[in-house]
Amino acid sequence: MSATFRLQIVSPEAVVWSGEAEMLVTRTSEGEIGILAGxxxxxxxxxxxxxxxxxxxxxxxxxxxxxxxxxxxxxEVMLLTDRAxxxxxxxxxxxxxxxxxxxxxxxx
Numbered sequence: 217m218s219a220t221f222r223l224q225i226v227s228p229e230a231v232v233w234s235g236e237a238e239m240l241v242t243r244t245s246e247g248e249i250g251i252l253a254g255x256x257x258x259x260x261x262x263x264x265x266x267x268x269x270x271x272x273x274x275x276x277x278x279x280x281x282x283x284x285x286x287x288x289x290x291x292e293v294m295l296l297t298d299r300a301x302x303x304x305x306x307x308x309x310x311x312x313x314x315x316x317x318x319x320x321x322x323x324x
Contacts, residue, residue: 220253225294233272235272238270239269243267251288255293260284278294278303281295283298
């Protein structure tokens with residue numbers, strides 16, 4: 217079994233996903249970042265797009281994210297998002313969903 221870390225994906229409305237993860241891939245304003253257990257402490261601004269969680273036990277969860285912040289401290293990772301929605305499909309579907317959320321916010 218791979219090393220894991222505690223992950224929470226939180227929006228103002230709810231905790232969208234919480235649990236043990238082996239890997240997280242998300243987009244920041246600087247580009248895509250992959251996170252494993254033992255990652256350096258980091259804070260970053262989240263970009264609109266998809267987030268893929270490789271949960272402990274083999275489950276893969278895809279989340280559409282619209283803005284917010286990423287915080288890594290020890291073996292705890294938190295995504296504080298403006299908006300987040302679990303996506304039914306893959307990362308491409310999550311990106312489309314995130315773009316739609318951004319478009320709604322922009323009024324168009």
